[in-house]
Every structure is written in C-alpha cells, then in structure tokens.
Amino acid sequence: MNQTPCDFTFLYKGLLCCTLTLGSNLGFSQVTDGLPAASELKQMSLEELMNIEVISVSKHSEKLREAASAIQVITHEDIRNSGAKTLPEALRLAPNLQVAQVNSSQWAISARGFNNVLANKLLVLIDGRTVYTPMYAGVFWDVQNLLLEDVERIEVISGPGGTLWGANAVNGVINIITKNTKDTKGLFAEAATGTDLSYLGSVRYGGQLAKNLSYRVYGTGFKLDNTRLTNDTSANDNWPMTQGGFRIDWEPSAKDKLSLQSNIYYGKPNPDAGDVRIIAKGDNVVARWNHVSSEKSDFQLQAYYDHTWRDFRNGFTEQLKTFDIDWQNRRQFGNAHDVTYGMNFRMMNHTVTNLPLFAFLPGDKDLYLYSALLQDKMTVIKDRLQLTVGLKVEHNSYTDFEYQPNARFTYTPAKNHTVWAALSRAVRTPARIDREFFLFLTPQLPFISGTEDFVSAEMTAYELGWRVQPTENLSVSLASFYNVYDNIRSSEPGPAPFYIPITFGNGVKGETYGVELSATSLVTDWWNVRGGYTFLKKDLSVKPGSGDTNKGSAESNDPTHQFLIQSTMRLPGNTELGTVVRYVSGLSEPAVPAYFGMDLRLGWRLNKVVELSIVGQNLLDDHHPEFIPSSPSPREIDRSIYGKIVCRF
Amino acid sequence: MLALLCSNFTGTGQSSPSLERRLKAVFLFNFTQFVQWPQNALPADQSPFVIGILGPNPFGVYLEEIISDEKVNGHPLTVHYYNQVEEMQACHILFVNIADIKKQEETIAALKNRNILTVSDSYDFLQKNGMIRLYTSENKIKIQINLEASKNAGMEISSKLLRLAEIFTSDKKD
Numbered sequence: 041m042n043q044t045p046c047d048f049t050f051l052y053k054g055l056l057c058c059t060l061t062l063g064s065n066l067g068f069s070q071v072t073d074g075l076p077a078a079s080e081l082k083q084m085s086l087e088e089l090m091n092i093e094v095i096s097v098s099k100h101s102e103k104l105r106e107a108a109s110a111i112q113v114i115t116h117e118d119i120r121n122s123g124a125k126t127l128p129e130a131l132r133l134a135p136n137l138q139v140a141q142v143n144s145s146q147w148a149i150s151a152r153g154f155n156n157v158l159a160n161k162l163l164v165l166i167d168g169r170t171v172y173t174p175m176y177a178g179v180f181w182d183v184q185n186l187l188l189e190d191v192e193r194i195e196v197i198s199g200p201g202g203t204l205w206g207a208n209a210v211n212g213v214i215n216i217i218t219k220n221t222k223d224t225k226g227l228f229a230e231a232a233t234g235t236d237l238s239y240l241g242s243v244r245y246g247g248q249l250a251k252n253l254s255y256r257v258y259g260t261g262f263k264l265d266n267t268r269l270t271n272d273t274s275a276n277d278n279w280p281m282t283q284g285g286f287r288i289d290w291e292p293s294a295k296d297k298l299s300l301q302s303n304i305y306y307g308k309p310n311p312d313a314g315d316v317r318i319i320a321k322g323d324n325v326v327a328r329w330n331h332v333s334s335e336k337s338d339f340q341l342q343a344y345y346d347h348t349w350r351d352f353r354n355g356f357t358e359q360l361k362t363f364d365i366d367w368q369n370r371r372q373f374g375n376a377h378d379v380t381y382g383m384n385f386r387m388m389n390h391t392v393t394n395l396p397l398f399a400f401l402p403g404d405k406d407l408y409l410y411s412a413l414l415q416d417k418m419t420v421i422k423d424r425l426q427l428t429v430g431l432k433v434e435h436n437s438y439t440d441f442e443y444q445p446n447a448r449f450t451y452t453p454a455k456n457h458t459v460w461a462a463l464s465r466a467v468r469t470p471a472r473i474d475r476e477f478f479l480f481l482t483p484q485l486p487f488i489s490g491t492e493d494f495v496s497a498e499m500t501a502y503e504l505g506w507r508v509q510p511t512e513n514l515s516v517s518l519a520s521f522y523n524v525y526d527n528i529r530s531s532e533p534g535p536a537p538f539y540i541p542i543t544f545g546n547g548v549k550g551e552t553y554g555v556e557l558s559a560t561s562l563v564t565d566w567w568n569v570r571g572g573y574t575f576l577k578k579d580l581s582v583k584p585g586s587g588d589t590n591k592g593s594a595e596s597n598d599p600t601h602q603f604l605i606q607s608t609m610r611l612p613g614n615t616e617l618g619t620v621v622r623y624v625s626g627l628s629e630p631a632v633p634a635y636f637g638m639d640l641r642l643g644w645r646l647n648k649v650v651e652l653s654i655v656g657q658n659l660l661d662d663h664h665p666e667f668i669p670s671s672p673s674p675r676e677i678d679r680s681i682y683g684k685i686v687c688r689f
Numbered sequence: 690m691l692a693l694l695c696s697n698f699t700g701t702g703q704s705s706p707s708l709e710r711r712l713k714a715v716f717l718f719n720f721t722q723f724v725q726w727p728q729n730a731l732p733a734d735q736s737p738f739v740i741g742i743l744g745p746n747p748f749g750v751y752l753e754e755i756i757s758d759e760k761v762n763g764h765p766l767t768v769h770y771y772n773q774v775e776e777m778q779a780c781h782i783l784f785v786n787i788a789d790i791k792k793q794e795e796t797i798a799a800l801k802n803r804n805i806l807t808v809s810d811s812y813d814f815l816q817k818n819g820m821i822r823l824y825t826s827e828n829k830i831k832i833q834i835n836l837e838a839s840k841n842a843g844m845e846i847s848s849k850l851l852r853l854a855e856i857f858t859s860d861k862k863d
Contacts, residue, residue: 078711081755086719086850086853090832
C-alpha cells in the first residue's frame with residue numbers, strides 16, 4: 041500500500057490553494073481594522089458593552105486546557121462562516137474526525153479509523169441524548185438534524201471516552217450542544233436555495249415567559265438534491281426532511297437550572313435512488329436538572345425518551361424506543377480530590393418487521409443497560425500535576441458486565457502549557473446485527489447468521505498530548521495515540537461443503553497509531569484561522585483460528601492523511617469571507633482517490649436585521665467521490681453553490 | 690502548517706489590542722464613573738485620578754486614548770504603569786496583570802490598607818480578595834464583584850454596576 045507519486049502533486053496543489061487563501065488577504069493590511077473606536081465604545085451603556093460578542097482563543101483554551109484528552113471544539117461562528125447546511129457538513133470542521141459524504145443522505149463518520157457507513161466506534165450525543173441504533177451500533181445521520189443557528193458548539197473528543205461516556209465511545213465522542221434559550225430570543229428566519237439544494241427554510245422564535253423562564257420554538261425543512269452516479273447521470277437520491285421542536289430553560293433559583301426540550305421529525309431519504317423512498321420519522325423529549333449544592337458540589341439529573349421509526353418500504357420496518365435516566369454528581373473533597381460519580385439506566389425496545397429472508401430474530405427485543413461510574417481527579421502537585429483515575433462498570437443484555445477503566449496525567453509546567461498522557465480501556469458491545477441478524481437463501485437455509493458467541497470488541501489506548509498557547513492569539517494542540525484492538529468483527533465462513541452460514545466472529549485484531557495536530561489563531565482582530573492535520577496508520581490482521589473472508593479489512597476504510605484549514609475574515613462594509621480547505625488522502629478498499637475540497641462563503645450584513653450569503657461547496661472538482669459503501673451504488677458529490685437570506689429580529 | 694501560521698505574525702502589530710482588551714479598557718474607565726472612593730482617598734485639588742497597570746500593559750495606547758479629556762469629579766485622568774507594587778504611589782484603580790499566582794496574592798495583601806479598586810481578569814482573583822473580575826463567558830464580557838473586599842477598602846459601588854454583575858461571596862465554611 042504505497043503512496044503513489046500522485047499524492048504529492050495533490051499536496052502541492054493544496055499548498056498553492058492555501059497561499060491563495062492567505063495571500064489574497066495581504067491587500068487588506070492597510071484597511072482600518074473594523075473595530076469600534078474609543079469614542080464609540082465610551083458612548084455605550086454598560087449593558088451594551090456586555091452584549092458585544094468577543095471571540096477569544098483563550099476562552100476555549102481554558103476549557104480545553106483542563107481536558108486531558110484530544111478535544112476539539114467547533115463553535116457556532118465556525119459553523120456559520122463555513123456555509124455548512126447540515127450537521128455532518130458541520131462535523132467536517134473538526135480536524136480529528138473522518139467525515140465522508142456517501143450520497144445525498146448518508147455519511148461515513150468516525151475518529152481514529154474504522155470508518156464505514158456502519159461505523160460503530162463513535163458515541164454521538166445531542167444535548168445529552170445518545171443517538172445510535174442498537175441495530176448496528178451506529179448512527180443514522182439522516183435523522184440527526186438541528187437548526188444550526190441554535191448550535192452553541194460541538195465538542196469532538198477523539199480517543200476513548202469509555203469512562204465518562206460509556207460503551208461504544210471507543211474511538212471518540214461527539215457532543216453537540218445547543219444554545220440556552222436565553223441566548224436565542226427573537227425571531228430568526230432563513231431561506232436558501234441552490235444547485236444542490238432544492239430548498240432550505242427555517243423559522244425560530246424565542247422569548248421570555250417569566251423572569252428566569254425562557255423558551256424557543258422552531259421549525260425547519262430542507263431538500264437536498266441528487267448526487268451523481270459514476271456514469272455521470274443523476275442519482276435519484278434527493279432527500280427531503282422536516283423537523284420542529286421547542287426548548288424551555290428555567291432557573292428557579294441561583295442554584296438550579298432546568299431544561300426541557302423536544303423534537304419531532306419526518307424525512308424521506310432515498311439512498312438506494314429507487315422509486316420508493318424510505319420513511320424515517322421520530323420524536324424525542326429530554327429533561328435535565330442541574331443543581332449546585334455548594335461551591336464544592338453539584339449534580340445533574342437527566343432523563344430522555346427517544347422514538348425512531350424507519351420504514352424501508354420493502355416490508356422491513358424498524359422501530360426503536362429508548363428510555364434513559366442518568367444521574368451524575370461531582371464533589372470536591374478537600375483541595376486534592378475532585379470526584380465524579382454517577383449511575384445510568386437505559387431501556388431500548390427494538391422492534392422490526394422482518395422479511396422472509398432478511399430478519400432480526402427475535403423481531404421484538406428489549407435491551408437493558410445499567411451502569412455506574414466513579415472518577416477522581418487528584419491534585420498531586422498544586423497547579424502542576426494532576427492524576428485522574430476512573431472506572432465505568434456496565435451491565436448490558438448481551439455480555440453482562442463490562443469494565444472501562446482509565447488513568448490520565450495532566451502536567452502543567454507553566455500557565456499556558458499542558459502535557460497530558462492517558463491509558464484507557466474501552467469496549468464496543470455487540471449490536472443486534474452481530475447476534476441476531478439472519479439473511480436467508482431460502483427460509484431453511486441461512487446465508488448470514490448472527491451468533492450468541494459474538495463478544496465485545498476491546499481496545500487499549502495509549503495517548504500522549506501537548507497543548508500550548510505561545511501567544512495570546514495562538515493556541516496549538518498535538519495529540520498522539522497508539523491503540524491496540526482485539527475482537528474486532530470478522531466474517532467467518534460456515535462449515536464445508538458450502539461454507540455457509542457466514543457468521544460474525546471476533547477474529548480481527550491489530551493496532552492503529554497516529555497524530556492529531558490542531559491550532560487556532562487570531563491573526564488579526566478581523567481574521568481568524570483554525571485547522572489541523574491528522575495522520576493515521578492501521579495494522580490489522582486476522583487472528584489464528586479465524587477465517588475472515590475480508591482478511592481483516594471490512595471494518596474500515598480510512599485515509600492516512602487529512603488536513604483542514606478554515607479562515608474567517610470580517611471585512612469592511614459589513615461583509616464576511618469564510619474559506620474552508622480540506623485534503624483527504626486516498627482510501628484503499630474500495631479505492632477512492634485523494635481529493636482536495638474547498639468551500640467559500642461570502643456574507644453581507646445589510647443592516648441589523650438582514651444577512652445575505654452566497655456559498656460555494658466542493659468547488660475544486662466538478663464532481664468527486666468520498667466514500668464507496670458496500671451498498672447502495674457508489675455516488676459522487678457535485679460542485680454546488682447556494683444563496684441564503686437570513687432575518688434576525 | 691505551523692510555519693504558515695507563524696509567518697503571519699510578521700506585521701501583526703502588538704500595538705493593536707484585541708476587541709476583548711479594548712472592552713476591558715473601557716470598563717476600567719466606566720468603573721471610575723460607577724464607584725465612589727472614600728473622601729480621604731480622593732486626590733487633592735487638581736491632582737489627577739490615577740488608573741494603574743501592574744504588570745505588562747495589555748491595552749497598548751488604547752486606555753490612554755479612552756481617558757484623554759475625561760474627568761472624574763473634576764480631576765483629570767491619567768494612566769501609570771508599574772512593574773512592582775513598591776513603585777506605586779498615588780493610585781485609585783489598579784489593573785493587576787500578573788501571571789504568577791503567588792505574586793498576585795502578595796500584591797493584593799500589600800494593597801490591603803489602601804483605598805484602591807483592584808481589577809483583573811485572572812481566574813481566581815476574587816478568591817484572593819481582589820475586588821472586580823472581568824472575564825469572557827459565552828463570547829461576552831462579564832463582571833464579577835467581590836463586594837466584601839470592595840467594602841473593606843472603603844469603596845461604594847453604584848447599584849447600576851452591581852445589578853449587572855455577578856456578586857461573589859466567599860464560602861467561609863471549609
């Protein structure tokens with residue numbers, strides 16, 4: 041698997057692209073910096089001064105500095121300036137994620153390898169609600185939509201989040217956080233259309249019901265256009281989606297915060313580009329209570345209900361009802377111990393309507409998950425050295441008890457400088473597809489068969505990282521990892537003479553290692569640049585005794601190099617220019633060539649109410665593929681452009 | 690990629706403070722209008738009202754620009770820059786910009802019996818008995834006030850400022 045010489049020409053093409061991005065800005069160095077003058081600010085009242093938005097590298101760094109892990113944050117402004125229309129497009133902005141668009145409604149998203157449409161090693165949460173299906177332990181991205189305007193930030197932690205977050209956070213956690221309703225008051229409306237976007241329209245209204253009680257109500261709908269087949273004709277996979285919901289936040293006292301939110305959606309994705317669309321709909325409710333008992337102790341109690349329904353329109357349907365209740369308490373003991381402990385109960389009722397030859401048996405299954413977590417962040421040397429040890433114990437319906445311990449060191453030799461190291465164990469517990477899925481040739485003859493012997497995949501991670509803020513305006517982070525995997529899913533042939541049924545086994549093991557470099561820089565007050573580079577190497581092999589039909593390669597298809605740079609500029613005349621350039625090196629099986637992608641957004645604030653923007657996406661190629669799934673047919677993503685008008689009252 | 694970023698720093702003048710810094714400078718000026726000093730602490734006659742910066746100056750020339758031509762109770766405003774507490778003479782507001790936590794503590798202790806309003810953006814400034822903390826949260830500047838510390842120094846903070854600030858109370862029970 042050698043790098044072809046072609047890869048290097050791509051790198052040069054990229055460098056040229058970047059110099060163009062940066063070079064074109066040199067012309068602006070003579071212009072006034074667009075900041076309010078002293079006389080202007082002096083005339084403002086205290087309230088007005090406190091309402092001015094300030095971007096600060098150090099604000100993020102303060103939170104990131106405390107974290108002994110490879111965490112990256114995508115802010116609301118990063119998303120707005122990138123022109124991202126949907127959540128997966130916004131996730132492209134995290135340099136430590138592999139994000140590949142498969143077709144109009146499907147994406148392959150993972151961290152630190154093992155990317156696949158059915159990627160199962162990433163835990164994704166939206167406002168505390170876990171969004172994965174126990175059918176295959178992955179995420180249906182076509183039903184994870186939100187009003188991007190109301191996203192506060194997206195935290196992406198690459199690396200095992202087993203202790204704090206639980207099983208299936210083997211390679212990372214994506215934590216999507218929406219804004220508190222007190223920050224989303226007023227009327228927001230947007231409308232957009234373009235060459236790849238039939239329409240996008242949203243309305244949101246937020247207000248105050250009482251002194252410490254605020255709310256918002258929203259509705260959004262969009263239809264993404266067809267992608268392209270490899271024979272250059274249009275694939276009929278266009279995708280309409282509608283979603284609405286509300287959120288209420290209440291602070292009854294200085295020590296209590298309550299939040300309630302609910303969403304309901306209905307979409308008709310068509311990844312197979314067939315004549316009949318899939319229907320995907322659902323609704324969810326999340327309630328949360330945060331209570332500060334004292335300066336040294338606080339807790340959070342959260343409960344949610346999530347219902348999803350998917351009708352594949354060929355007779356197969358899937359319904360999932362999840363009920364989850366979670367309690368976490370944090371308490372400081374003396375000066376040296378910061379202890380977090382908690383418990384969680386989750387019940388998932390999964391019901392499918394089987395086809396004669398394609399079935400999950402039993403069709404109706406209740407899965408129970410109980411877990412407890414305990415973590416102590418100990419101060420070994422005040423302000424210099426911290427040691428965190430933690431353990432999560434889970435009991436699930438398939439493999440009984442699972443243990444996910446971790447230990448982390450944080451060393452802070454100077455105020456703007458952190459070195460961290462971590463040792464963790466994480467597991468990916470079986471999903472229904474591993475144990476209970478059957479594909480038949482005839483009703484008596486299974487071709488693929490789930491097995492009760494399928495166990496959890498395990499990983500031991502060794503990580504070392506360094507975070508530094510050399511100047512007030514520059515923050516750099518470097519994370520390296522070495523992951524050892526065992527019991528990765530394999531496809532084992534059945535007995536002779538026909539070697540069927542194929543069962544899922546745990547016959548693949550191996551290592552991955554790599555480096556994630558990222559940085560944020562406020563180059564000037566009107567120009568900030570952020571981005572990163574990720575390097576990933578995998579060495580997977582088939583275990584003795586396993587006859588894996590894919591020789592260890594089915595679970596993943598990952599690029600060795602990945603590069604992202606996002607530049608945001610505030611220009612005179614109330615205009616903004618956002619540029620995102622990304623490079624993804626080639627995938628091997630199935631092969632996808634390396635590519636450069638570039639998105640550009642030009643925004644113009646007409647006045648206090650109206651904002652116009654034009655966004656060009658995937659500008660560098662007429663069309664290009666990013667990921668080829670095992671099914672449906674391969675697609676390519678077109679160059680596209682769209683225009684949007686936004687009103688904020 | 691690091692090289693690309695570093696090359697951008699030739700020419701970004703340190704003289705142009707960020708928006709965050711400018712806002713903090715304006716707040717410093719505003720505090721002169723919303724806080725009352727005890728009678729005996731006010732400057733005599735035409736002596737200036739002093740805003741002091743202890744530690745590296747984060748405001749460039751911006752603070753001086755703001756206060757030029759402004760007066761507090763008929764006294765002109767001026768900015769003085771100090772490296773050590775010992776250098777300080779007459780001073781009414783002090784912006785403490787010292788990174789070292791131990792030195793910060795010593796500074797606040799040394800100023801104990803003087804009627805000086807201490808302001809900083811340092812994380813645990815109020816725990817150390819500093820009076821006002823300016824910090825950025827959710828992309829906006831917020832004010833935290835240690836009311837007790839300010840009262841002990843004889844300051845009276847206007848309710849117009851108090852109601853916009855988060856009042857810090859130290860937890861005496863340990």
